[in-house]
Amino acid sequence: MAVIPLPEATSVVIVGAGPTGLTAAIVLAEAGVDHVLIDRLHEGANTSRAAVVHARTLEVLDGLGIASTLVERGIEVPTFKLRDGAKTLATIEFGDLPTAFPYALMVPQEVTEQVLLDRLHALGGAVHRPLTVTRVAEENNTVTVEYTDEHDRRGTISADYVIGADGMHSVVREQAGIGFTGDTYPTSFVLADVGMSWPTPRTEVSLHLSPEGITVVAPLPDDAGVRYRVVATVDDAPAHPTVDDVAALLNTRGPGGDIRVDKVLWSSRFRVHHRVADHYRAGRVLLAGDAAHVHSPAGGQGMNTGIQDAALLATLLTKVTAGEPDSVLDSYETVRRPIALDVVAFTDRMTRMATVQSGVVRAARNTAARLLGRVPAVRDKLAYQLSELGNH
Known part of the structure; x- marks a missing residue:
């Protein structure tokens, strides 16, 4: 592949070519806004990390012309079940949601990224990699971005604006002096993609307490219908969980029945933070995705929230580059930061509720979950919240 040289100046530099950065680049490319998208990795991720695309995100991606392609490559899952062992505590159905996408779409993140990248390429865009950002500084009404390539050669590009979509350990956020509270x-x-025999239907995602x-x-x-994503809290997880590790988790915590883990396709251990950037904007520098918010994976909200961040932010930047006042960008934090705070609070409640140790509290929790799960209004509210339709 030919190397596309970086210009010395552009309208928008996007740092980070994950789903958030790719979405921002697509919106800018569709509007004809000059931009440069850079990433520190040699190539895109080939592991599936985030695995669910919710209804609101599919609506956003539909506006970019790629939702149908993504749906073709995923599994439509209309049901979310809350379980404690063999007991079903609550069933949440997405089928009646007011959307063209009344389900959770299960699809590995590398597929989502590839679909986004293909769309960007179709629009004439590209990812410049591997480039590591070393400095971001606003000066003389522009932002200077300094970087090094894989041979430690230094380069500089100036931009009207910079989007930091470079993850939890964001260099852009740190350079902008924005706090990350949490x-x-x-x-x-534990995070693992496995091939296994699992006793519940492949039309549901299950959360086991x-x-x-x-x-x-x-x-x-997958063609054989045996691939699953497993996410589990473990006090001291191994760095790369094995078949035996995952099987022990599921046999201890799962619904019983025929559980047989045949192979681990990919696995990892990670720590989870719950943090939100103190601000989403510092002058001409703006944050999106994990650079702006991180939280528990319960509910699968992270990548979805980031894609929605990027779509709004890039849309606002197209307005500013077309001549609208810079103050238009202030609405980005006003709209998106409260959503991130709500997502962090929601996933934190889910995580803490799921991991209570006391037998008395656990029994009370289960009783409350069963009772509330019988109330249609409660079920509908949870479906609406999980789908992120309220984020519109």
């Missing part, structure tokens, strides 16, 4: 959960998380921790099991697309 904390870290004491337990670690247990004294040992929270466990989420969701189907992923």
Whole structure:
């Protein structure tokens, strides 16, 4: 592949070519806004990390002309179940949601990224990589971005605006001096894609509660129908969970029945933070995605919130570059930061509720979940919140 040289100046520099950065680049490219998208990795991720695309995100991606392509490559899952062992505490159905996408779409993140990248390429855009940002400084009504390439050669590009979509450890956020307030959960998380026999239908995502921790099991697309995503809290998880590790988790916490883990396709251990940037904007520097907010994976909200951040931010930037006042960008934080705070609070409640240790509290929680799960208004509200339709 030919290397496309970087210009010395552009309207918008986007740092980070994950789903958030790619979405921003697509919106700018569609509007004809000059931009440069850079990333520190040699190539896009080939592991599936985020695995669910919710209804509101599909609506956003539909506006970019790629929702149908993504749907073709995923599994439509219309049901979310809350379980404690073999007991079903609550069933949330997405089928009646007021959307053209009344389901959770299960699709590995590398597929989502590839679909986004293909769309960007079709619009004439590109990702410049591997480039590591070393300095971001606003001066003389522009932002200077300094970077190094894989051979430690230095370069500089100036821009009217910079979008930091470079993840939780964002260099852009740090350079802008924006705080990242929050904390870290004491337990670690296991993340694994496995091939297995699982006793519940592939039309549901299940959240399993247990004294040992929270466990989420969701189907992923594959021809044999045996690929699943497993996310679980573990006090001290191994760096790369094995077949035996995952099998022990599921046999201890799962619904019982025929559970057989045949292979681990990919696995990892990670720590989870719940943090939100103190501001989404510092002058000509703006944050989106994990650079602006991180939280528990319960509910699968992270990548979705980031894509929605990027779509709004890039739309506002197209207005400013077309001549509208710079103050238009202030609405980005006004709209999106409260949504991130709500998502962090919601996923934190889910995580803490799922991991209570006391038998008395656990029994009370289960009773409350069963009773509330019988109330249609409660079920509908949870479906609406999980789908992120309220973020519009």
